[in-house]
Amino acid sequence: MNLFSTFRVALLALLLNKMRSFLTVLGIIIGVGSVIAMVAIGEGAKAEVQRAFDKMGTNLLVIRSGSAQTSGVRGGAGSQPTLLWTDVDAIRKETLYVTKVAPSLRQSVQILGEGKNWTTSAEGTSPEYFEIRNWTFQYGGPFNEQDVATKAKVAVLGGTVVDNLFGNPADAVGATVRINNVPYEVIGVLARKGQAATGQDADDVVMVPAGTFAAKVQGGLRQYLGGSIYVGAASADDTRRAQAEITTLLRERHKLRDDEPDDFSVSSLAEAASARQEGTETMTRLLAGIALVSLLVGGIGIMNIMLVSVTERTREIGLRMAIGARPGDIRIQFVIEAVVLASVGGLLGVALGFGVATYLSTEFGWATKIDPQIVALALGSSALVGVGFGLYPAHKASRLDPIQALRYE
Amino acid sequence: MSEPILEAVDLVKTYTMEDVEVRALRGVSLAVRPGEFVAIMGTSGSGKSTMMNILGCLDRPTSGSYKLAGKEVSKLGRGDLATVRNKVLGFVFQSFNLLARTSAQENVELPMVYAGIGGAERRERATFSLEKVGLGKRLDHTPAQLSGGQQQRVAIARAIVNRPKVILADEPTGNLDSRTSLEIMALFQELGRSGITIVLVTHEPDIAEFTSRVVMMRDGKILSDVAQAPVDARTALANFQEGDA
Numbered sequence: 306m307n308l309f310s311t312f313r314v315a316l317l318a319l320l321l322n323k324m325r326s327f328l329t330v331l332g333i334i335i336g337v338g339s340v341i342a343m344v345a346i347g348e349g350a351k352a353e354v355q356r357a358f359d360k361m362g363t364n365l366l367v368i369r370s371g372s373a374q375t376s377g378v379r380g381g382a383g384s385q386p387t388l389l390w391t392d393v394d395a396i397r398k399e400t401l402y403v404t405k406v407a408p409s410l411r412q413s414v415q416i417l418g419e420g421k422n423w424t425t426s427a428e429g430t431s432p433e434y435f436e437i438r439n440w441t442f443q444y445g446g447p448f449n450e451q452d453v454a455t456k457a458k459v460a461v462l463g464g465t466v467v468d469n470l471f472g473n474p475a476d477a478v479g480a481t482v483r484i485n486n487v488p489y490e491v492i493g494v495l496a497r498k499g500q501a502a503t504g505q506d507a508d509d510v511v512m513v514p515a516g517t518f519a520a521k522v523q524g525g526l527r528q529y530l531g532g533s534i535y536v537g538a539a540s541a542d543d544t545r546r547a548q549a550e551i552t553t554l555l556r557e558r559h560k561l562r563d564d565e566p567d568d569f570s571v572s573s574l575a576e577a578a579s580a581r582q583e584g585t586e587t588m589t590r591l592l593a594g595i596a597l598v599s600l601l602v603g604g605i606g607i608m609n610i611m612l613v614s615v616t617e618r619t620r621e622i623g624l625r626m627a628i629g630a631r632p633g634d635i636r637i638q639f640v641i642e643a644v645v646l647a648s649v650g651g652l653l654g655v656a657l658g659f660g661v662a663t664y665l666s667t668e669f670g671w672a673t674k675i676d677p678q679i680v681a682l683a684l685g686s687s688a689l690v691g692v693g694f695g696l697y698p699a700h701k702a703s704r705l706d707p708i709q710a711l712r713y714e
Numbered sequence: 715m716s717e718p719i720l721e722a723v724d725l726v727k728t729y730t731m732e733d734v735e736v737r738a739l740r741g742v743s744l745a746v747r748p749g750e751f752v753a754i755m756g757t758s759g760s761g762k763s764t765m766m767n768i769l770g771c772l773d774r775p776t777s778g779s780y781k782l783a784g785k786e787v788s789k790l791g792r793g794d795l796a797t798v799r800n801k802v803l804g805f806v807f808q809s810f811n812l813l814a815r816t817s818a819q820e821n822v823e824l825p826m827v828y829a830g831i832g833g834a835e836r837r838e839r840a841t842f843s844l845e846k847v848g849l850g851k852r853l854d855h856t857p858a859q860l861s862g863g864q865q866q867r868v869a870i871a872r873a874i875v876n877r878p879k880v881i882l883a884d885e886p887t888g889n890l891d892s893r894t895s896l897e898i899m900a901l902f903q904e905l906g907r908s909g910i911t912i913v914l915v916t917h918e919p920d921i922a923e924f925t926s927r928v929v930m931m932r933d934g935k936i937l938s939d940v941a942q943a944p945v946d947a948r949t950a951l952a953n954f955q956e957g958d959a
Binding site: 310321620621623624625626627628629630631632633634707708711 | 827
């Protein structure tokens with residue numbers, strides 16, 4: 306018996322009992338549908354995280370001061386300033402793989418403008434920082450090296466700060482704001498980034514030249530840099546090389562002996578991003594695992610109905626055997642019937658999964674992404690479920706005695 | 715005398731049912747030559763059904779030998795027996811055993827499906843077979859749209875479509891009225907004249923009249939085996955009066 310006609314016979318047999326076939330494959334439909342929907346949500350979240358990290362700047366390294374240790378109590382990273390202002394220049398000049406370097410000093414400040422006040426995070430930095438962190442400007446532009454050197458009182462505002470101080474963002478450039486009661490001229494408004502990967506509002510920030518910040522906001526730590534250093538490299542590979550290079554350079558500059566630990570840390574955002582990715586990946590696998598279990602449950606439903614079908618069609622099986630069907634012909638017929646049943650369920654499930662994913666993204670704005678590989682996997686595994694759970698009923702059918710099967714009422 | 719197409723020697727069949735041994739056949743020998751039209755008669759329990767199952771390669775004898783078309787088949791496995799049934803034999807049953815909701819043509823095609831014959835040839839031969847049994851205009855009808863006699867004709871078309879050497883008919887007229895029975899017997903006689911060997915099981919002496927040899931069975935043995943001049947079913951049909959039976 307050729308495969309095509311077996312498929313046709315199987316499909317016809319299923320169409321004769323439309324309602325029953327549908328209810329039988331409901332388990333598979335739900336199983337496959339949830340696999341597709343769950344993975345779509347997981348993949349969407351992953352893509353979202355990736356986008357968020359891309360916004361923060363790629364190929365990025367952050368160098369922080371070491372931890373302070375007083376009578377056995379160890380502070381966190383950066384609690385003991387160990388980075389020097391001269392380190393910034395050294396990194397720029399004495400490394401091969403570093404393309405951009407900028408200090409980043411942060412402190413919470415109160416800012417006044419147009420009679421309103423707002424508490425935000427002030428950041429002291431240099432012009433390269435805007436490039437490293439992928440900041441672009443909605444109005445105006447960045448401050449320059451000259452401003453950093455001369456400790457110019459100029460500021461760049463984030464979107465959230467502008468919202469809270471000015472009625473019209475376009476009015477901000479040229480206006481004067483007071484940070485900790487010192488007046489600054491606004492020279493730029495940053496284009497919005499929205500929520501950062503860490504969950505904070507990236508636009509709730511005011512940036513001033515590093516020199517100005519050290520003198521006016523932080524109140525001077527002299528040669529020590531009271532913050533971190535951001536470093537940009539040309540590519541992901543270069544980022545890893547730069548990390549090693551910087552570690553060697555800073556250990557030398559800080560005169561650390563071989564047995565002493567680093568008094569600074571160099572961390573890469575790519576690592577943080579991949580850790581986040583792994584988190585969502587684990588979640589996706591878990592959800593897909595649960596969905597696969599429901600696929601198995603659906604398989605049991607198929608086995609059940611196939612056993613019923615074998616009993617109902619005992620006479621037909623007897624007749625087929627009498628006119629020349631070998632046990633193998635009967636077995637393949639019922640296996641294919643189970644596979645067709647499961648695959649149709651799989652296809653409907655894929656449609657359901659697509660529907661749910663589309664609904665979630667249009668109605669609730671959830672990020673979803675349907676991976677063709679997962680669709681293929683879901684369809685493949687539902688066909689496999691058909692084979693797996695169709696084998697026993699098919700085997701039972703093939704073992705029937707034709708004489709008794711023909712007489713069966 | 716030609717070689718026998720069916721040759722059973724000393725067939726014994728023993729069943730064990732609930733610890734009781736039932737001896738359905740107790741040493742039966744039967745030889746049928748090509749073209750013969752044989753009726754096997756007997757009451758229920760005489761062993762005629764068991765005999766039919768063994769002759770039809772649906773069952774194997776406990777002992778004895780059975781040669782079909784010169785080949786020993788009593789020791790073959792399930793798969794090989796299926797092939798023999800497909801190529802050498804044709805079956806006609808009392809209850810027709812057609813696939814429901816399947817057209818006459820597709821029902822007739824079924825044995826060829828298992829013989830591995832391609833679609834175009836299957837359709838052509840199924841049409842030819844159905845024309846031969848007088849149903850050339852009902853190819854697309856499903857069993858539910860056909861009368862009992864027409865259904866049995868479809869079954870006969872199915873039995874002859876693989877050009878078998880022997881047709882085995884188990885009470886083929888058991889579910890039909892007298893007139894339709896005559897029509898079916900006339901069809902069998904026609905097939906017999908074209909050279910097919912037919913073995914028919916019946917308990918109706920009226921039906922056995924149309925065959926050329928009557929084998930009477932009782933208690934698992936052959937009681938008598940008599941050749942006869944068959945009554946022509948066409949003539950009987952011409953003389954048939956409603957209410958005769």
